[in-house]
Amino acid sequence: MLYFAHRRNGVDINKDYLKAVSERYKNLSGVLECLQIDLINDCKKLPESQFVIANLLIEYIGYQAFQKAVLWMKPKYVSCVIQINKNDYSWVSNSPYLHAFDRLDEVHCQMEEERLEKTMEQIGYRGSMGKSYDLPNGKELLRLDFKMEKKYEAVYLSEFSDVFYVEEKNIVLVNWKKYCELEQYRAPLENALKVMKYHADCNYVADTRDGFEDNPLDTKWVAEYFMPHAKEYGCRIIYFIIDKNNSLREELEGQEKDSAQLLEFRYIFGLDDVE
Numbered sequence: 479m480l481y482f483a484h485r486r487n488g489v490d491i492n493k494d495y496l497k498a499v500s501e502r503y504k505n506l507s508g509v510l511e512c513l514q515i516d517l518i519n520d521c522k523k524l525p526e527s528q529f530v531i532a533n534l535l536i537e538y539i540g541y542q543a544f545q546k547a548v549l550w551m552k553p554k555y556v557s558c559v560i561q562i563n564k565n566d567y568s569w570v571s572n573s574p575y576l577h578a579f580d581r582l583d584e585v586h587c588q589m590e591e592e593r594l595e596k597t598m599e600q601i602g603y604r605g606s607m608g609k610s611y612d613l614p615n616g617k618e619l620l621r622l623d624f625k626m627e628k629k630y631e632a633v634y635l636s637e638f639s640d641v642f643y644v645e646e647k648n649i650v651l652v653n654w655k656k657y658c659e660l661e662q663y664r665a666p667l668e669n670a671l672k673v674m675k676y677h678a679d680c681n682y683v684a685d686t687r688d689g690f691e692d693n694p695l696d697t698k699w700v701a702e703y704f705m706p707h708a709k710e711y712g713c714r715i716i717y718f719i720i721d722k723n724n725s726l727r728e729e730l731e732g733q734e735k736d737s738a739q740l741l742e743f744r745y746i747f748g749l750d751d752v753e
Contacts, residue, residue, distance in 0.1 A: 487512070542637070660693065
């Protein structure tokens with residue numbers, strides 16, 4: 479359930495649950511409004527908010543759906559609680575009600591602190607506080623609070639990649655999420671070019687930490703089409719956000735070699751390194 483502190487909206491997909499909440503908190507009538515919304519498919523129905531609380535929610539909708547919901551709501555602050563399951567214990571403790579959770583295995587995702595921090599960082603939020611609470615049976619509740627540091631304008635969103643314009647740094651940012659090729663690979667880059675054409679001297683940043691080795695046809699397209707057009711539209715620097723091991727070193731250095739005569743290439747660990 480999401481709770482929007484400023485407007486006091488509660489969100490869930492379960493109509494019966496929302497009805498029970500409304501009946502239980504009748505004293506908040508006129509203050510609390512419950513909204514039935516499918517956060518995975520209908521996040522555009524969410525209202526904007528200054529402060530969002532999302533406790534034990536991300537496990538059931540996934541990192542990317544939560545990221546899109548936050549982008550849509552544009553809150554200044556986000557507070558989350560996730561469950562960390564240590565020592566390979568089941569995420570549900572043994573109890574007489576155990577089988578009430580059987581179907582939840584179909585949608586439940588194991589949570590990782592680092593992955594959530596990275597998911598929020600990709601859309602301009604930085605962690606401001608973390609606190610853990612030990613539970614029985616090898617479990618832990620972890621509270622993570624985030625504050626918006628950079629305002630991202632969503633340009634293109636898909637299951638494979640997201641494209642944002644970051645005005646503060648005058649960059650277009652492409653977050654690669656999973657393997658794609660041809661049209662699905664080129665569409666975000668075409669959108670990135672549109673941003674560079676519209677914003678003078680806009681540089682390009684690719685977050686490659688969840689990246690992949692390109693289809694050779696796409697590698698050729700990048701060298702022959704994307705890089706020359708980026709140069710034409712005023713881009714001077716191509717930034718690659720890499721993981722600590724630079725897992726895609728050969729792929730990225732290949733792109734640099736193909737276009738080094740056109741653009742400068744820099745390898746960084748986060749947007750704070752963009753000059």
